Amino acid sequence: MDSRSEKTGALSGYIRSGFLIMLSSLVLGFIADYLLNLTLSHALPAHQYGDYKVAYAFATLSGVIILLGGDRIAPRILATAIVEQNRGYVLSFLRFYLGIALLLSMLIITATYLAGLLHFGETDLAEHHPLMQIAFVIPLIACGALLSRVLQSAKMLALSNLPWRLGLPLIKMGAVVLLMFTLSQVEIWHVILSGGITVAGITLFQWYKIRSLGFIDSTQAIPPLTEKRQLLFWSVPMMLTMLISIALNQVDLFMLEILADEHEVGHFAAAATTAHLLPVAQVTIAGIFLPLMGPAMDESPELAKKLFWRAQKIIMLTIFILATGELYYGSWLLSFFGNNFQQAEQALYWLIIAYAIWGFSGFTSTWLQYSHHGRSIVIIGVLTLLADITANFWLIPVMGMKGAAIATCLAMSLAAASTWFQFAFSARRCLAESPNAQP
Structure with a gap:
C-alpha cells in the first residue's frame, strides 16, 4: 500500500x-x-x-x-x-x-x-x-x-x-x-x-x-x-497520421499559392501562425502524458484510462481559454505583422475555431494509435485531407484566404467527429470483449 x-x-x-x-x-x-x-x-x-x-x-x-x-x-x-x-x-x-x-x-x-x-x-x-x-x-x-x-x-x-x-x-x-x-x-x-x-x-x-x-x-x-518489422508496423501508421495532420495545417498555403493572389499567402501565413497556438497547446500538454501512457497501457489499462481522461480535461480547458482569448484579441495580434495583415482577420477567426475543434480531439487520436488503431486514424486523415482539398478548390477562387480557412474548419470538424466515433466504437468493442462483460 x-x-x-x-x-x-x-x-x-x-x-x-x-x-x-x-x-x-x-x-x-x-x-x-x-x-x-x-x-x-x-x-x-x-x-x-x-x-x-x-x-x-x-x-x-x-x-x-x-x-x-x-x-x-x-x-x-x-x-x-x-x-x-x-x-x-x-x-x-x-x-x-x-x-x-x-x-x-x-x-x-x-x-x-x-x-x-x-x-x-x-x-x-x-x-x-x-x-x-x-x-x-x-x-x-x-x-x-x-x-x-x-x-x-x-x-x-x-x-x-x-x-x-x-x-x-x-x-x-x-x-x-x-x-x-x-x-x-x-x-x-x-x-x-x-x-x-x-x-x-x-x-x-x-x-x-x-x-x-x-x-x-x-x-x-x-x-x-x-523487432524491426513490428516497430515499422506500429510507427508507419503514426507517421502517416502525423503527415496528414501537418498537411491539413499547410495545404491551404500551397493551394493559396496556386489559386489566389500572391500577397494572400503571406497574410494567411500570419493568421495561421497566430491560430497555431491552439494545436501547439494540445501537443505540449499531451507531451506530459505520453511517457506515462505506454507503460500504463502494458501494465494497468485502468490507470491508462484515468491518465487519458485527466489529460483530456486539461487539454479541453486550456484550448477553450486560449481560443476565447484569441477570438477577442485576434485583430490586435495581427496588427503586429503590419496594417495590411489585418486583411486576414476573418480567416484568423475561422482558423481559431478549426484548431479548437481539432484540439479537443487530438489526444484521442494519439490514444487510438497507441492502442493499435493506427490504420483507422490514417483512413480518417486521408478522408479529411481530401475533404479539405476539395473545399479549397471550391472556396478559394470565390473567397480567397477566408475560403481556405473555412475549408480547414470544415475538414477539422469532420476529423474530430470521426475520431470520437472511432474512440466510442473501440471502447464499446473492448467492453463487449471483456471477461467481466455480461452475456
Missing part, C-alpha cells in the same frame, strides 16, 4: 512539474515564435515571407516522412527501456530510425535539386527556390526530432522541449536581426542557412545530454534490433 502511495505521489508530482514546464514552454515559446515571424515579416517582402513559410512547411513534412514515425512511437517504446536502463536497446532504436532518415533524406535532396534544375535551369543554390535550399536542413530536423523524443521518454521535459520551443525561435530571430543590421537586403537563403546552423547546434546539444545522462552507451557494441 505504501509503495502504491509513493508511486501515486511521484506520478502527481511529475504531472504538476511537467505542467509548469510545458505551460512555460507554451507561453514563452509562442511569444518567441510570434516575435520570430514578426521579424521575418519585416525582414522579407510579403511574397517572400509566404515563400519561406511554404518552404518551411515542405521541410516539416519531409522531416516527418523520413523518420517513418520513429519519433512518434519513441515515447511508447523507449519509456520502459529507459526505466530498465536498457541502453543498448535505446541506441539500437536510434541507429535504426536515423539510418532510415539519412537514406530517405538523401533521396529527397537529390529529387528536389534535380526538379529545381529542370524547372529553373540553375546550378547555383542561391538562385533556387527556397524549397531546394531548405532540403539540406531536412536530415537535421529529423535527427533533432528523434533525439528530443528520447529525452521526452525519459521524462526530461525541459531538456526535450525548451531548446526547440524557446531556444530555436529566439536564436533564429537574433540571427535575422543581426542580418538586418549588417546587410542591405536579407534574402531567404540567409534565413534558411542561419536556421540550419541553429538546428544543428540544438541537435548536438541534445545528443551530448543523452550521452552524459547515461541513456545510451556508445562505447559498447550496438546490439541488433530484432
